Amino acid sequence: MSPRVTWAVAVRVLSQLRRDPRTLVLILGVPCLLETLLEQIFKQRGEVFQHIGAPLLGMFPFVTMFLVTSITMLRERRSGTLERLMTMPLGKLDLLAGYGIAFAVLAALQAAVVSALTFGLLGLDVAGPYWLVGVLAVANAVLGTALGLFVSAFAQTEFQAVQFMPAIVLPQIILCGLFVPRDAMAGWLHGLSDALPFTYAYDALARTTTNSLGGSFAIDVAVVAGSVLLALALGAVTLRRRTG
Amino acid sequence: MAAVAVKDLRVVRGGRVVLPGLTCEVEAGAVTGLLGPSGSGKSTLLRSIVGVQRVAGGEIDVLGAPAGSRRLRSRVGYMTQAPSVYGDLTVRENLRFFARVLGLPVTVVDETIEAVALADHADWIVGRLSGGQLTRVSLATALLGSPDLLVLDEPTVGLDPVLRRDLWTVFHRLTGEGKTLLVSSHVMDEADRCDHLLLLREGRLLATGTSAELRARTGAEKLDEAFLRLIDEAGEAA
Numbered sequence: 510m511s512p513r514v515t516w517a518v519a520v521r522v523l524s525q526l527r528r529d530p531r532t533l534v535l536i537l538g539v540p541c542l543l544e545t546l547l548e549q550i551f552k553q554r555g556e557v558f559q560h561i562g563a564p565l566l567g568m569f570p571f572v573t574m575f576l577v578t579s580i581t582m583l584r585e586r587r588s589g590t591l592e593r594l595m596t597m598p599l600g601k602l603d604l605l606a607g608y609g610i611a612f613a614v615l616a617a618l619q620a621a622v623v624s625a626l627t628f629g630l631l632g633l634d635v636a637g638p639y640w641l642v643g644v645l646a647v648a649n650a651v652l653g654t655a656l657g658l659f660v661s662a663f664a665q666t667e668f669q670a671v672q673f674m675p676a677i678v679l680p681q682i683i684l685c686g687l688f689v690p691r692d693a694m695a696g697w698l699h700g701l702s703d704a705l706p707f708t709y710a711y712d713a714l715a716r717t718t719t720n721s722l723g724g725s726f727a728i729d730v731a732v733v734a735g736s737v738l739l740a741l742a743l744g745a746v747t748l749r750r751r752t753g
Numbered sequence: 754m755a756a757v758a759v760k761d762l763r764v765v766r767g768g769r770v771v772l773p774g775l776t777c778e779v780e781a782g783a784v785t786g787l788l789g790p791s792g793s794g795k796s797t798l799l800r801s802i803v804g805v806q807r808v809a810g811g812e813i814d815v816l817g818a819p820a821g822s823r824r825l826r827s828r829v830g831y832m833t834q835a836p837s838v839y840g841d842l843t844v845r846e847n848l849r850f851f852a853r854v855l856g857l858p859v860t861v862v863d864e865t866i867e868a869v870a871l872a873d874h875a876d877w878i879v880g881r882l883s884g885g886q887l888t889r890v891s892l893a894t895a896l897l898g899s900p901d902l903l904v905l906d907e908p909t910v911g912l913d914p915v916l917r918r919d920l921w922t923v924f925h926r927l928t929g930e931g932k933t934l935l936v937s938s939h940v941m942d943e944a945d946r947c948d949h950l951l952l953l954r955e956g957r958l959l960a961t962g963t964s965a966e967l968r969a970r971t972g973a974e975k976l977d978e979a980f981l982r983l984i985d986e987a988g989e990a991a
Contacts, residue, residue: 513853513856514853514854516853517850517853517854518854520850520853521839521842521846521850524842524846525839525841525842528841528842528878529841588835588837588839588840589833589834589835589836589837590837590838590839592800592805592833592837593831593833593837593851593894594854595805596803596804596805596826596829596831597826597827597851597854597855598823598826598827598854598855598856599826599854750804750805750821751804751805751806751807751808751821752805752806752807753766753767753807
């Protein structure tokens with residue numbers, strides 16, 4: 510791995526995003542719209558928004574970055590630029606880490622904008638520190654990016670890549686404990702949710718709401734970090750210098 | 754001396770044998786033209802030489818090292834058949850990125866843009882360029898850092914005659930500097946500009962030599978005709 514090459518990749522991906530203002534507006538604007546809608550529909554039951562506001566804030570980057578990354582990486586594979594890069598002195602981890610850094614920067618921007626709206630105008634309050642929600646949002650973005658990089662290897666077309674969102678992301682959201690507390694789930698569903706990385710990301714976010722940042726919180730963060738590393742390693746395995 | 758030596762190269766793609774056992778050489782400091790109809794295995798051979806093709810057997814020596822070796826990665830420039838650059842970045846941004854990956858100083862970027870006559874379009878978004886300009890951006894990327902071996906897959910396809918002539922001038926200037934070029938084409942009229950030819954058909958080497966030699970050997974006036982006669986000869990021999 511070389512910091513120079515990793516940085517070159519990150520700068521390039523960010524330049525590409527800068528050239529696509531409409532995508533940027535969507536990435537920053539859509540979560541704001543959704544948080545506002547949620548706050549409005551739970552107007553009569555403010556405690557619901559207080560309960561789910563922060564976890565959702567952390568969920569948006571996970572979903573957006575998963576989508577954006579899997580499509581960007583698919584383009585890289587299909588346009589021939591990946592093949593060209595594979596003939597150059599570029600390590601596979603340089604490419605993956607470069608993507609990770611670029612999308613983490615974008616996620617930090619997204620988290621800052623959505624937090625300002627949610628904690629400010631919409632009046633969301635958490636017992637834990639606000640900055641921690643932002644940090645967790647960025648961590649989720651990196652998790653989404655790492656998973657997106659990995660699954661892009663299994664898509665041949667953009668249509669397939671987009672379908673991986675409902676296939677891989679939505680089950681994790683359904684089972685993470687947001688809709689039904691995990692303790693109330695049937696044994697096999699509980700077991701399944703134990704195996705999904707977003708469960709831990711959600712749990713960490715939920716714990717910032719109540720400021721219960723003890724050992725369980727540390728385990729959550731460790732599992733998310735481990736999942737990122739595992740997904741990046743799997744992603745590196747799918748990047749082959751030689752292809753058929 | 755050979756810059757590239759291919760021995761018994763066997764490549765199978767999607768269950769189909771593309772190269773059944775190819776042996777050939779690319780002379781150093783010259784332009785070698787790899788000619789043949791589409792589907793003859795030209796791109797597969799080039800991909801094998803730059804080390805991105807999974808091979809089923811054989812050996813490829815490139816500049817004294819096995820194809821795809823780590824230390825070849827800054828000595829071999831490769832231009833894929835489809836222009837492989839980022840359509841949403843400018844010409845300069847594209848080249849700056851690849852120059853950074855190669856660890857080259859940024860000054861090479863403008864020099865290289867000059868070399869492919871794109872200085873007027875340096876700040877254009879690549880996706881808005883014409884087909885010929887796009888091909889030149891892709892070529893410029895391969896030229897970055899003046900690699901010792903340039904592997905170019907149909908670099909002049911879709912270019913107007915004036916540009917094609919200019920690019921061939923660039924290619925010959927590079928061989929003058931001691932660089933080796935391997936250029937594929939399915940247009941036979943480019944053969945006369947090559948120092949050597951490799952004629953490929955159905956994954957087999959049909960003939961090698963200069964254009965003049967091949968025409969003299971077959972008694973044909975044009976290389977197209979010579980190619981057909983060589984196919985007939987090969988058919989009779991089989």
